[in-house]
Amino acid sequence: MTEAGINYAAVFQALPGMVALLTPELVYADVNEEFVRLSGRSREQLVGRYLFEVFPDNPNDPAATGARNLEASLRRVLATGERDTMALQRYDVESQERPGEWEERYWSPVNAPIVGPDGRVELLVHRVEEVTELIKARGGPEGSRARVLEAELYTRARELQEVNERLREAHAREREVALALQKAMLPAPGLVGHHRAAVRYRPAVGSLNVCGDWYDLVDLPGDRIGVAVGDVVGHGLPAAGVMGLLRSALSAASRVADGPAQALEVLGLYARSVDGAENTTAVEVCVDWDTHALTYSSAGHPPPAVLRIDGTVKFLDQATDPPLGARPDHVARPQATAAFTEGDTLVLYTDGLIERRREDIDAGLARLADALTRHRTADPERLADTLLYELLPAGGATDDTALVIVRL
Template sequence: MTDPEIDYRAVYNKLPAGIALLTPDLLFADANEAYLVLSGHHLGDLLGKYIFDVFPDSPKRAHTANGPTTLGASLEHVLATGERDSLALQRYDVERSDRPGTYEERYWSTINTPILDSDGEVVLIVHRVEEVTAFMRTRSGGHGDSSLQAEVYMRARELQEINERMRKAHAREREVALTLQAALLPAPSPVGHRAAVRYQPAVSALNVCGDWYDLVDLPGDRIAIAVGDVVGHGLTAACVMGQLRSALSAAARVTSGPAEALNALGLYARSVEGAESTTVVKAFIDWTARTITYSNAGHPPAALLHLDGTVEFLDGATDPPLGARPQHEDRPEAGVGFNPGSTLVLYTDGLIERRREDIDVGLARLAATLHRHPLADPETLADLLLTELIPPTGSTDDTALVVLRL
């Protein structure tokens, strides 16, 4: 006996909850029958239309945390994180089709769920809505149910207010953390050598300020360069990042090579709360000898872009992150030569990693982008890497990047 074929389109149309499918640009791609009934629209009225053009909230609520504000924040969160988001019961007034300009007070329960492609990117949002207006309104002669409905409404409003306060608190923390981050990450200053640096914060207010870069001029026509990533986010991560960056910058000036500098940093990190599992890659460039000496503490490998477009990942001295071992052990060190005009690229995982994707896929994507631009100057190449590798909706992790012309 064969299993019967399921007509998923028929199931979709008969679901009791209203469901619309939205593109990443928040345009309607489809809607089931229940959604059309709730919205009072035909499918042809919706397809290809921006959701908030079809459903504006009442102009009288424009200066409040109105429906489009709350729903828009939820949809942007889904796009940025690839995670489902459920809203508290909310008021979202709807314009009457028979009386344009007149808005009815309506209440909704909403869940937004992402549909991801093989790369982990959001390709559709399942926008599920149920109307609870009848339940929320206080009805006269309701045999005692008015107080219950009023209580539910009050709790829903409290949840909305809590969410709004949390959003504002996160936004303030993000602003302070980014200000601190900017103060701790100066522009490159190695005289006579071309470098471009970038710091791009995550789209989430909480996922910022754990990444850093550093460039240090050394005696003997040498330069030390580093990129690191602190586990954690926000102000705490920014403070830890500042301590580790400063310590490694100082260590580079008094040690003979990158492994010795990371040894000193690893010992110092044991006394810094929150520094555990920090990853960092450190490289010393000797312009006279045309060599790169490097050591890597659990970080994505630096990429050496040759003039012919080939890309070499510097993975010959890879070791665990800071604090990963119970006892201190000396770090390994490796070296490679370079030709003038080659380019060295150091970066953090926000540039290459995607949720539910093997890191080798991200490294291959980076190599392909570098291969296409072997002669680009550092500033141009830094911009190209961010544009081509970070999703249009932004990354859920922050990104630090250093591009150095050798």
């Protein structure tokens, strides 16, 4: 049978294990026959209904955590786009024959994402294996061993959940500190020379994912400014600390260097002496209003975009070199120049704005160009908000995003 001839709906219904499809709102979109049989619920009682309305926690058990743990797992999958295998769960189910009575049940769930063309999670695959009979086996030596297994597994699962909860709390505290550090080190929006720039920083969702993205604006001699963005590899406080060092170093180098390429060369040499700075990407553009020229250089960073007043978009991609510290020996970095017209718009950003898992970067650049063209009449502040709203995933990005927009 060819792939085109496979009846996937029939395959789904015939799967030997319990499988359900959930929407991002955690509503049942579909369930297979085994899910109906083992859950003790009809399709009408499941499809179209909120998961935890159908299967709430046992109200008679104050220590019940099945629903809370399951929701946390599903939310993680939605936020990260990664599969999550849960520890063994005790999750009691109300008897259909005897309403008000709750049956002790044990489950081993796995939750996985189905990602759409835009990189967003469109559905969740919720696969469950019921192990109640194994855990509650009674009678004889085999039953005794099963009860010992039950106690050990359940105890270990509870211990693991408690450890994970403490880790999440610790990571949440680290995230708060890292965000405060980033906010303190990034320049406030406002005038650079007599030119105004719109700047935005959006942290990644999840306590583990705050990263080292930065932006910088430097007032240069004459009617010139330097605009830069960068992205440190890694997460949390270490990345935020490295970000602060590199941003400050590039800001200082830009004031004395003979152009962006030389500034990035100096930054690359400095990055070799900073733990965690290897493979940082950065791009800097010098805007000269006297000559109407954009001089730029990139260290492995996504190309800046220039939105022309006629609505066309040009990416500054003619002076790209490897990230900082990627080469064993010092090599001069390339530099290029592009002309601009008064009224054009310069856009610098980090990869969180355009990159999506399992998608070529060209697709993200095309989305950005399309959004810029459609909103070409917007002022920089409104354009910045619009780009974040349209291009970032609805549930929040898994990578930080820095964005700088300057009307030329």
